[in-house]
Amino acid sequence: MKTIEVPALARVEGEGGLYIGLDNGKAVEIRLDIYEPPRFFEGFLRDRFLQEVPDITARICGICPVAYQMSSAFALENALGIKIAPQVRALRRLMYCGEYIESHALHIYLLQAPDLLGKESAFEVAAIAPDVVKNALRLKKIGNEILKAIGGRSVHPVNVCIGGFYQWPDARPLKVLLPELEWGLQAALDCVKWAVTLPYPELEIDYEFVALHHPNEYGIIEGEVWSSKGRKLSIADYEKGYIEEHVKHSNALHGHTVDGDTYQVGPIARLNINHEQLLPNAQKALKENKIKLPIKNPYKSLIARAVELVQAYEEAIQLVQAYKPEGPAHVDLKLKAGEGAGATEAPRGLLYHRYQIDDHGLIKFAKITPPTAQNLPRIEADLFQLAPKIVKMPEAEATLTAEHLVRSYDPCISCATHFLKLNVEEKGK
Amino acid sequence: MTNPKPTVAVYKFSSCDGCQLSLLNMEDELLNLAEAIDIAFFIEASRATKPGPYDIALVEGSVTTPHEAERIKEIRQEAKILIALGTCATAGGVQALRNFTDASKYADVVYAHPEFLHYLPTATPIADHVKVDLELWGCPVNKMQVIEVIVALLNGRKPNLPAYPVCLECKRRGTVCVLVDKGIPCIGPATQAGCGALCPTNGRGCYGCFGPYRDANSNSLTNTLQAMERYPGETLRLFRGISGNAPLFRKAADAILSNGKETK
Numbered sequence A: 001m002k003t004i005e006v007p008a009l010a011r012v013e014g015e016g017g018l019y020i021g022l023d024n025g026k027a028v029e030i031r032l033d034i035y036e037p038p039r040f041f042e043g044f045l046r047d048r049f050l051q052e053v054p055d056i057t058a059r060i061c062g063i064c065p066v067a068y069q070m071s072s073a074f075a076l077e078n079a080l081g082i083k084i085a086p087q088v089r090a091l092r093r094l095m096y097c098g099e100y101i102e103s104h105a106l107h108i109y110l111l112q113a114p115d116l117l118g119k120e121s122a123f124e125v126a127a128i129a130p131d132v133v134k135n136a137l138r139l140k141k142i143g144n145e146i147l148k149a150i151g152g153r154s155v156h157p158v159n160v161c162i163g164g165f166y167q168w169p170d171a172r173p174l175k176v177l178l179p180e181l182e183w184g185l186q187a188a189l190d191c192v193k194w195a196v197t198l199p200y201p202e203l204e205i206d207y208e209f210v211a212l213h214h215p216n217e218y219g220i221i222e223g224e225v226w227s228s229k230g231r232k233l234s235i236a237d238y239e240k241g242y243i244e245e246h247v248k249h250s251n252a253l254h255g256h257t258v259d260g261d262t263y264q265v266g267p268i269a270r271l272n273i274n275h276e277q278l279l280p281n282a283q284k285a286l287k288e289n290k291i292k293l294p295i296k297n298p299y300k301s302l303i304a305r306a307v308e309l310v311q312a313y314e315e316a317i318q319l320v321q322a323y324k325p326e327g328p329a330h331v332d333l334k335l336k337a338g339e340g341a342g343a344t345e346a347p348r349g350l351l352y353h354r355y356q357i358d359d360h361g362l363i364k365f366a367k368i369t370p371p372t373a374q375n376l377p378r379i380e381a382d383l384f385q386l387a388p389k390i391v392k393m394p395e396a397e398a399t400l401t402a403e404h405l406v407r408s409y410d411p412c413i414s415c416a417t418h419f420l421k422l423n424v425e426e427k428g429k
Numbered sequence B: 001m002t003n004p005k006p007t008v009a010v011y012k013f014s015s016c017d018g019c020q021l022s023l024l025n026m027e028d029e030l031l032n033l034a035e036a037i038d039i040a041f042f043i044e045a046s047r048a049t050k051p052g053p054y055d056i057a058l059v060e061g062s063v064t065t066p067h068e069a070e071r072i073k074e075i076r077q078e079a080k081i082l083i084a085l086g087t088c089a090t091a092g093g094v095q096a097l098r099n100f101t102d103a104s105k106y107a108d109v110v111y112a113h114p115e116f117l118h119y120l121p122t123a124t125p126i127a128d129h130v131k132v133d134l135e136l137w138g139c140p141v142n143k144m145q146v147i148e149v150i151v152a153l154l155n156g157r158k159p160n161l162p163a164y165p166v167c168l169e170c171k172r173r174g175t176v177c178v179l180v181d182k183g184i185p186c187i188g189p190a191t192q193a194g195c196g197a198l199c200p201t202n203g204r205g206c207y208g209c210f211g212p213y214r215d216a217n218s219n220s221l222t223n224t225l226q227a228m229e230r231y232p233g234e235t236l237r238l239f240r241g242i243s244g245n246a247p248l249f250r251k252a253a254d255a256i257l258s259n260g261k262e263t264k
Helices: A041-045 A050-058 A065-080 A086-116 A122-128 A130-151 A171-175 A178-195 A235-241 A267-277 A280-288 A298-322 A371-390 A395-408 A420-428 B018-024 B030-036 B066-078 B087-091 B093-100 B103-112 B143-154 B166-173 B178-182 B218-226 B234-239 B247-258
Strands: A003-006 A016-023 A026-034 A210-213 A224-227 A232-234 A242-245 A254-257 A338-346 A349-357 A363-369 B007-012 B038-042 B054-060 B079-085 B134-136
Touching: A003 A395, A016 A371, A016 A395, A026 A371, A041 A050, A041 A363, A041 B093, A050 A065, A050 A349, A050 A363, A065 A086, A065 A338, A065 A349, A086 A122, A086 A130, A086 A178, A086 A298, A086 A395, A122 A130, A122 B030, A130 A171, A130 A178, A130 A298, A130 B030, A178 A280, A178 A298, A210 A267, A210 A338, A210 A349, A224 A235, A232 A235, A235 A242, A235 A338, A235 A349, A242 A371, A254 A371, A267 A298, A267 A349, A280 A298, A298 A395, A349 A371, A371 A395, B007 B018, B007 B066, B018 B054, B018 B143, B030 B143, B054 B066, B054 B087, B054 B143, B066 B079, B079 B087, B079 B143, B087 B093, B087 B134, B134 B143, B218 B234, B218 B247, B234 B247
Parallel strands: B007 B038, B007 B054, B054 B079, B079 B134
Antiparallel strands: A003 A016, A016 A026, A210 A224, A224 A232, A242 A254, A338 A349, A349 A363
16 A cells, blocks of 8 residues: 545545555555635725624635634624623623534534444434434534524524624523523433444544643633643633644645644643533543543544534533523624634634734734644644554545544634635735 | 436535535435435535536635636536525625736736735636526525525426515514614615625624515615715725625615715
């Protein structure tokens, strides 16, 4: 075997291919080719009014539009010096719970599990285990229902604005979800039990993990950017710790730390850094299933997602029970020139935005660092470490093991290919 | 269709994946659907692919690279029925915002690193490149409309899709008009129905993501909207948004610019 080639990666978001060149059992060249076309989002945002930003950035990703809306909103609220009301904050967390539920259920069951069950797709899984797939779809649907109740629809919801929400969603469509949410919590606990029994390929890597950390809650919105190697930065200082570069074979930027190291963001990073902030049921799931932290096997991101599924259901129940809209749903904006950064944890990992606005509220500069751009160099480094283990395998198995590794990161390739305008700007200087 | 189980292929062009996701978001219908049709090519959902030709091709995204411009021709040749799925595929979508900027802004990159980047100066709808049998608008598409189209094809009838503006959906839902009653700029009167009037129902104006309503009077709407702008250029930006490259919205935006009421 001289090469492993996967021209089109299946069951990932967006378009990418994989190339591994081997020589004497060692990987000599590895490329995660990102041929998803460049998409010029930072450019499109120039001279748009700030209130349009959440609607535009949502379109970076159909699977995690809420993450883009949230990071945009927090960044622009910081630029204007706005503090959102506690109820707005709670409702944003509830929206995020909805997105974690739909995105994680999709990835666990429809995208990654087929690899662990020796199948090509969830449709094939459904043929042998229809109940697993039916439960998966029900789990996923509840997340979408939360998003629908708050934002009108699950893909590109319409209710998020800078300063809060356009209006408070009715309580009733949320409250009627409670029995389904209770079912979902139990199903998510079962999911963790099942997740730990799956046959993950062996691979242990000494990663640097990076995630938002918040002292009082599982870090998803606001907080500090923590690294497992001890680096702690405010969100405003994120760019002092982490930078991006343009590499030839990729229409996505590649991220690394200021020390030149690769790092991992996403569910494993969050769980390793923030497990103390998990709610009781998620803690119980960790303990009862004897999940040892830190997780160092990238394939086991499925387990981390399953634990976060419990967390998201548990928190969603609390937030729906407590939901009682009072006072204004959004702050009236007083426009002024300024700059602001915001970061939240997309299901795939840390998502950082920074904007400059002028006196009229028009965007003068935008920078967006999606999770997959940060993970790409790490995925390539993982593949180098995996190569010696797979060279002795039959080609089909080797290919699948490499592909599975990429998929386990839940890469969002469309998200990662947003950057080009920024690059153009720098060259024009 | 003669084959009792038609083959379906799903393709992605320049897009966010949201319309493909709307297929996977058919949680109540997906398994039944998978029994009624043969999902032969759907990379986002399955590693297993069957070779064409296919009975139905669902195409998400706009054409933004030379490679995509070639690929869509091959897909057309292999598909009996080609459906453009979502506003990127029907109008260019958010990617078509590049069509209104000076393409030479990108020239530095193109000429400095031609081996790095391959993209077209414009993002264009599928119908600019090949014959499209049916266009389904929306950013994202309404999954119930996707189901309606597939069911109609399976049964050999015409799909029942709304041919009226968002206003009618507001009336039907009992949503008070945000434009008349609250003074919120809204392009619902010029936008095709299909979303269920989501934005007005959420207390904001429609921003046109389902594309223009065929018989809209955009001149009259422009006059109304320009008199109530909350910030300079709001009307222009509403038309030049997610569906900005759709001919009727493009015309409305161009008219605003040529009337000189706008500086940007």
